Amino acid sequence: xxxxxxxxxxxxxxxxxxxxxxxxxxxxxxxxxxxxxxxxxxxxxxxxxxxxxxxxxxxxxxxxxxxxxxxxxxxxxxxxxxxxxxxxxxxxxxxxxxxxxxxxxxxxxxxxxxxxxxxxxxxxxxxxxxxxxxxxxxxxxxxxxxxxxxxxxxxxxxxxxxxxxxxxxxxxxxxxxxxxxxxxxxxxxxxxxxxxxxxxxxxxxxxxxxxxxxxxxxxxxxxxxxxxxxxxx
Amino acid sequence: xxxxxxxxxxxxxxxxxxxxxxxxxxxxxxxxxxxxxxxxxxxxxxxxxxxxxxxxxxxxxxxxxxxxxxxxxxxxxxxxxxxxxxxxxxxxxxxxxxxxxxxxxxxxxxxxxxxxxxxxxxxxxxxxxxxxxxxxxxxxxxxxxxxxxxxxxxxxxxxxxxxxxxxxxxxxxxxxxxxxxxxxxxxxxxxxxxxxxxxxxxxxxxxxxxxxxxxxxxxxxxxxxxxxxxxxxxxxxxxxxxxxxxxxxxxxxxxxxxxxxxxxxxxxxxxxxxxxxxxxxxxxxxxxxxxxxxxxxxxxxxxxxxxxxxxxxxxxxxxxxxxxxxxxxxxxxxxxxxxxxxxxxxxxxxxxxxxxxxxxxxxxxxxxxxxxxxxxxxxxxxxxx
Ligand SMILES: Nc1ncnc2c1ncn2[C@@H]1O[C@H](COP(=O)(O)OP(=O)(O)OP(=O)(O)O)[C@@H](O)[C@H]1O
Ligand SMILES: [Mg+2]
Numbered sequence: 001x002x003x004x005x006x007x008x009x010x011x012x013x014x015x016x017x018x019x020x021x022x023x024x025x026x027x028x029x030x031x032x033x034x035x036x037x038x039x040x041x042x043x044x045x046x047x048x049x050x051x052x053x054x055x056x057x058x059x060x061x062x063x064x065x066x067x068x069x070x071x072x073x074x075x076x077x078x079x080x081x082x083x084x085x086x087x088x089x090x091x092x093x094x095x096x097x098x099x100x101x102x103x104x105x106x107x108x109x110x111x112x113x114x115x116x117x118x119x120x121x122x123x124x125x126x127x128x129x130x131x132x133x134x135x136x137x138x139x140x141x142x143x144x145x146x147x148x149x150x151x152x153x154x155x156x157x158x159x160x161x162x163x164x165x166x167x168x169x170x171x172x173x174x175x176x177x178x179x180x181x182x183x184x185x186x187x188x189x190x191x192x193x194x195x196x197x198x199x200x201x202x203x204x205x206x207x208x209x210x211x212x213x214x215x216x217x218x219x220x221x222x223x224x225x226x227x228x229x230x231x232x233x
Numbered sequence: 234x235x236x237x238x239x240x241x242x243x244x245x246x247x248x249x250x251x252x253x254x255x256x257x258x259x260x261x262x263x264x265x266x267x268x269x270x271x272x273x274x275x276x277x278x279x280x281x282x283x284x285x286x287x288x289x290x291x292x293x294x295x296x297x298x299x300x301x302x303x304x305x306x307x308x309x310x311x312x313x314x315x316x317x318x319x320x321x322x323x324x325x326x327x328x329x330x331x332x333x334x335x336x337x338x339x340x341x342x343x344x345x346x347x348x349x350x351x352x353x354x355x356x357x358x359x360x361x362x363x364x365x366x367x368x369x370x371x372x373x374x375x376x377x378x379x380x381x382x383x384x385x386x387x388x389x390x391x392x393x394x395x396x397x398x399x400x401x402x403x404x405x406x407x408x409x410x411x412x413x414x415x416x417x418x419x420x421x422x423x424x425x426x427x428x429x430x431x432x433x434x435x436x437x438x439x440x441x442x443x444x445x446x447x448x449x450x451x452x453x454x455x456x457x458x459x460x461x462x463x464x465x466x467x468x469x470x471x472x473x474x475x476x477x478x479x480x481x482x483x484x485x486x487x488x489x490x491x492x493x494x495x496x497x498x499x500x501x502x503x504x505x506x507x508x509x510x511x512x513x514x515x516x517x518x519x520x521x522x523x524x525x526x527x528x529x530x531x532x533x534x535x536x537x538x539x540x541x542x543x544x545x546x547x548x549x550x551x552x553x554x555x556x557x558x559x560x561x562x563x564x565x566x567x568x569x570x571x572x573x574x575x576x577x578x579x580x581x582x583x584x585x586x587x588x589x590x591x592x593x594x595x596x597x598x599x600x601x602x603x604x605x606x607x608x609x610x611x612x613x614x615x616x617x618x
Contacts (some may be wrong), residue, residue, distance in 0.1 A: 014343055053611050058614075077531065080527045082524065082527050082528065082529045082530075083529075085526070085527045090600045091403070097518065097519070097614075101245070101246045106239075110239075110523070110526055111526045111527055113235050158526070190329065
């Protein structure tokens with residue numbers, strides 16, 4: 001088997017709140033390969049978001065290491081991490097997190113503002129991304145003019161517009177009705193199967209997990225169970 | 234530049250709040266521009282090439298001590314002196330005290346030699362010179378009181394126990410007082426004063442015109458040396474220095490104005506800081522999103538501070554340019570009875586206001602923007618909108 005995209009060894013995370021120590025992650029060992037659609041499940045407070053955030057380079061481990069794309073994230077400084085995220089990570093959040101004063105087009109364009117692409121190239125990339133999520137007709141709309149499902153698809157377009165190495169989604173269907181949730185999951189699935197994007201998704205929803213190739217279960221910060229989904233293995 | 238759009242859209246996010254902030258900054262900087270212009274004008278009396286040639290001789294002790302008119306001929310005898318006229322504050326009141334304007338009794342002969350910068354026709358000059366009870370009035374004054382040539386003006390002095398009736402014989406424009414003064418013959422004044430007080434023969438100041446600007450300082454020294462040991466010693470200075478000594482007499486007005494300006498700046502910084510703090514607090518989560526997408530803390534900081542600077546600069550420009558437009562349209566000399574003859578908001582003042590705008594923007598956004606930009610991404614994202 002080729003080298004994994006993400007390698008997590010003996011990873012632990014302890015939060016300190018006042019005098020109390022909260023152990024969010026404990027001795028996690030995990031390898032994720034390019035092209036996988038990974039699902040992280042577990043009860044509330046089990047450490048799913050924390051693990052995702054560490055992989056994304058917006059939080060750090062207190063024990064062990066997370067080597068992502070051959071880079072030990074803790075070795076990068078803050079600005080280095082920011083640039084690294086811009087190049088390699090596409091984020092999808094539970095609450096969409098679009099900027100309300102920007103149109104769908106402008107929201108998707110945001111991460112491209114940090115690249116050296118010309119205005120014209122940026123436009124092309126944004127249009128392509130919006131085409132993938134089937135929202136080219138909503139380009140000039142503001143977030144408040146879109147449905148929740150459409151907002152989340154714009155957020156997905158924003159996540160893929162830089163052509164990142166992997167997409168990280170924290171409960172992307174958490175705020176959506178069943179119909180919109182299915183649409184969003186289908187888009188993610190397409191990105192994985194047709195465009196070969198590696199996806200790591202946190203979810204509570206067993207139906208969402210069906211789209212994944214592999215599901216990891218977390219409980220109280222411990223990795224408890226691995227399920228390989230038949231359709232992909 | 235590609236971030237400018239984002240910046241502008243963020244500014245228009247809460248239009249009413251942005252508008253209120255810009256307005257309060259604009260009003261404050263209108264005030265600053267006005268006060269600053271008062272300072273500038275006080276410290277820069279209007280100057281013409283002719284006024285640079287003029288010296289004013291007054292009593293060494295103070296302006297309120299008079300000098301004998303006999304000094305005039307002695308000064309005229311000094312080498313390089315083109316002309317000398319004695320001048321006395323008459324303090325004439327026209328109808329009511331609120332009609333205040335400057336009026337002086339002057340030696341009419343030689344007056345136009347010393348004040349060639351007054352614009353007036355030859356006929357009117359002659360008419361004034363030939364009528365002992367004639368008066369020469371500035372154009373602004375005639376507009377203010379609706380006067381014309383030949384009008385008889387009754388003036389009751391509030392300085393001397395006398396009154397005069399003069400006939401307008403000439404109307405001038407220009408000069409360093411910009412046409413806000415009335416001149417009557419010193420000889421006529423002398424006559425009514427002598428009638429009221431027995432003996433008289435004094436002038437408050439002498440205006441001396443030098444033949445060339447190189448000689449101005451030498452002449453000033455010679456005049457003062459000439460009278461040094463007399464019972465009426467003098468102090469001679471350039472017209473500009475003389476006018477500035479009035480400003481010094483206004484005492485701590487400069488300190489007073491500077492203090493007000495400082496307080497105003499401090500206040501708008503607080504107002505703007507409050508706005509920026511609110512606007513940033515509402516956006517903590519969005520700032521977290523931007524950073525998650527790859528924006529660096531410094532880029533976020535620059536954007537937030539940029540917003541504040543843009544707001545403050547807009548306010549500063551509106552306020553100070555507004556002051557410039559308004560004051561150039563208003564007849565300030567008339568409105569202030571000649572106390573303010575010129576009220577021009579200079580480019581330096583505009584620049585100062587822009588500088589204040591920049592400062593207000595930087596300082597007001599500085600702390601909240603820095604805090605928000607530095608906050609770890611996970612913490613910002615956790616914030617509920
Ligand atoms: N900044 C923090 N300070 C202190 N404790 C924290 C912090 N972030 C997370 N935790 C704790 O770490 C544990 C794991 O949190 P995490 O957000 O990863 O859970 P989760 O599995 O994503 O839960 P949920 O399904 O509710 O989103 C929880 O007990 C949480 O209270
Ligand atoms: Mg979570």
